[in-house]
Amino acid sequence: MAKQQTTRPQDQPAPCPVCKGSGEVSRTVEVGRKRRTVGKQTGFCLNCLGSGEAPTD
Numbered sequence: 001m002a003k004q005q006t007t008r009p010q011d012q013p014a015p016c017p018v019c020k021g022s023g024e025v026s027r028t029v030e031v032g033r034k035r036r037t038v039g040k041q042t043g044f045c046l047n048c049l050g051s052g053e054a055p056t057d
């Protein structure tokens, strides 16, 4: 296992762990009771509200 560098400047906001700082997440689109997957779409990340930054509070 490679050691991960976690150092980052103090004034830089941490990237959102859900969307990895992109502000968007891809989700599968499912229809019907059988949950048939019809595709994927990109949506607004609800964890950071699209900012790409991890919420601090």
Ligand SMILES: [Zn+2]
Pocket: 016, 017, 018, 019, 020, 021, 022, 023, 024, 045, 046, 047, 048, 049, 050, 051, 052, 053
């Ligand atoms: Zn996010």
